[in-house]
Amino acid sequence: MANKETLIAGGPVVLPLVREYGVKLLPADSEHSAIFQCLQGVPDQGLRRILLTASGGAFRDLPVEKLSNITVDDALKHPNWSMGRKITIDSATLMNKGLEVIEAHWLFGIDYDHIDIVIHPQSIIHSLIELQDTSVLAQLGWPDMRLPLLYALSWPERIYTDWQQLDLVKLKELTFCAPDHQKYPCMQLAYAAGRSGGCMPAVLNAANEQAVALFLEEKIQFLDIPRLIEQVCDRYVIHNCSSPTLEDIIAADQWARQELMNASQVLEHSTITKVSSKQKTLTLT
Numbered sequence: 001m002a003n004k005e006t007l008i009a010g011g012p013v014v015l016p017l018v019r020e021y022g023v024k025l026l027p028a029d030s031e032h033s034a035i036f037q038c039l040q041g042v043p044d045q046g047l048r049r050i051l052l053t054a055s056g057g058a059f060r061d062l063p064v065e066k067l068s069n070i071t072v073d074d075a076l077k078h079p080n081w082s083m084g085r086k087i088t089i090d091s092a093t094l095m096n097k098g099l100e101v102i103e104a105h106w107l108f109g110i111d112y113d114h115i116d117i118v119i120h121p122q123s124i125i126h127s128l129i130e131l132q133d134t135s136v137l138a139q140l141g142w143p144d145m146r147l148p149l150l151y152a153l154s155w156p157e158r159i160y161t162d163w164q165q166l167d168l169v170k171l172k173e174l175t176f177c178a179p180d181h182q183k184y185p186c187m188q189l190a191y192a193a194g195r196s197g198g199c200m201p202a203v204l205n206a207a208n209e210q211a212v213a214l215f216l217e218e219k220i221q222f223l224d225i226p227r228l229i230e231q232v233c234d235r236y237v238i239h240n241c242s243s244p245t246l247e248d249i250i251a252a253d254q255w256a257r258q259e260l261m262n263a264s265q266v267l268e269h270s271t272i273t274k275v276s277s278k279q280k281t282l283t284l285t
Contacts, residue, residue: 001025001026001027001028001029001107001152002028002029002149002152004029004032004099004100004103005099005205005209007102007103007106007107008099008102008103008106008201008202008204008205009201009202009205009206009249009253010202010246010249011102011105011106011201012197012198012243012244012249013244013245013246013249014106015106025107026152026155027103027107027148027152028148028149028152029100029103029148030126030127030143030145030147030148031052031053031100031104031126031127032100032103032104032107032127033126033139033147033148033151033152034125034126034127034128034138034139034148035050035104035107035108035127035129035139036107036151037139037151038127038128038129038137038138038139039108039129040156042129042131042137045132046131046132047108047110047129047130047131047132048114048129048130048131048132048134049110049114049115049116049129049130050104050108050110050114050115050116050127050128050129050130051116051117051118051127051128051129051130051136052097052100052101052104052115052116052117052118052127053117053118053119053120053123053125053126053127053128054091054094054096054097054117054118054119054120054179055091055119055120055121055123056094056119056121056179057091057092057093057094058074058075058076058077058088058091058092059074059075059092059183060119060121064180064182064183067183067222067223068221068222068223070092070221070222070223072215072216072218075088075089075092075215075222076088076089085216086209086212086213086216089212089215089216089225090208090212092222093184093186093222093225093226094117094179094184094186094187095186095187095189095190095208095225095226095229097117097179097184097187097190098186098187098188098189098190098191099190099205099208101115101117101187101190101191101194102190102193102194102201105194112191112194112195117179117187118176118177118178118179119176119177119178119179120174120175120176121175122171122174122175123143124140124141124142124143124166124171124174125138125139125140125174126138126139126140126141126148127139140166141166142164142166144163146161146163147163185226185230186208186225186226186229189204189226189229189230189233190204192233193233196237196240197240197242198240198241198242198243198244199236199239199240199241199244199248199249199252200233200236200237200240202244202249202252202253202256203232203233203236203252203253203255203256204229204233204256205253206252206253206254206256206257206260207228207229207232207233207256207257207259207260208225208229209257210256210257210260210261211224211225211228211229211260211264212225214260214261214264219264219268220264220267220268224264224267227267228260228263228264228267229260231260231263232256232259232260232263235259236252236255236256236259239252239255
């Protein structure tokens with residue numbers, strides 16, 4: 001499974017089919033591959049908590065008050081990973097980590113109260129698990145997607161490679177800190193959508209994809225991304241259902257994309273009105 005969005009949106013449909021047909025769903029996402037690797041040999045009911053690590057994205061060291069001036073070029077400068085434009089923006093907003101929380105919920109059958117996020121700037125520890133006896137297991141490696149892809153293809157075997165080996169002495173230190181929810185509101189939006197269940201994760205995902213596309217086209221500001229997503233999710237609450245069909249999920253996806261476009265147009269009109277009013281005030285002065 002290399003496309004997290006499919007599972008996030010379609011979890012209520014995909015997972016029952018996985019169980020029905022006895023399919024082994026193997027994660028290729030680096031964080032979920034790390035969790036999967038750590039779980040090898042862990043007995044049923046042995047998992048207590050998942051800790052997803054996040055680099056912090058392009059703005060981890062930037063004060064929150066400066067985010068209003070962010071450009072597309074700024075947001076595409078990821079400190080550790082070389083990724084596509086969309087996922088790099090998701091990393092800058094930390095929506096990618098919120099989406100990974102939902103993905104982890106579906107993949108490993110653990111509730112949202114037992115999935116935590118920790119900022120780890122070096123991106124060496126790709127994620128951790130805590131067991132019932134408080135023992136913590138981690139998977140480490142250089143930021144390199146070849147390893148999780150190889151493990152997904154070769155599991156349960158371990159294939160020799162001549163890739164650069166991890167040198168802890170060279171690294172010297174690994175650091176961690178708690179995520180700043182004021183700076184990264186998308187994480188909380190994802191937790192809320194996951195807990196709501198039904199089609200809400202699909203709505204969140206679709207709204208995020210549409211908002212990121214608008215930002216990359218320079219039609220909205222960076223901080224508009226979480227604002228617009230929250231508006232769309234809030235409007236969908238009355239439509240949500242607990243046991244959606246595939247048709248329900250597709251309809252919710254399409255609704256969310258259109259609703260976000262509508263919300264962005266209202267935002268653009270509001271901005272133009274404010275600028276126009278300000279110009280009139282300056283002229284009168």
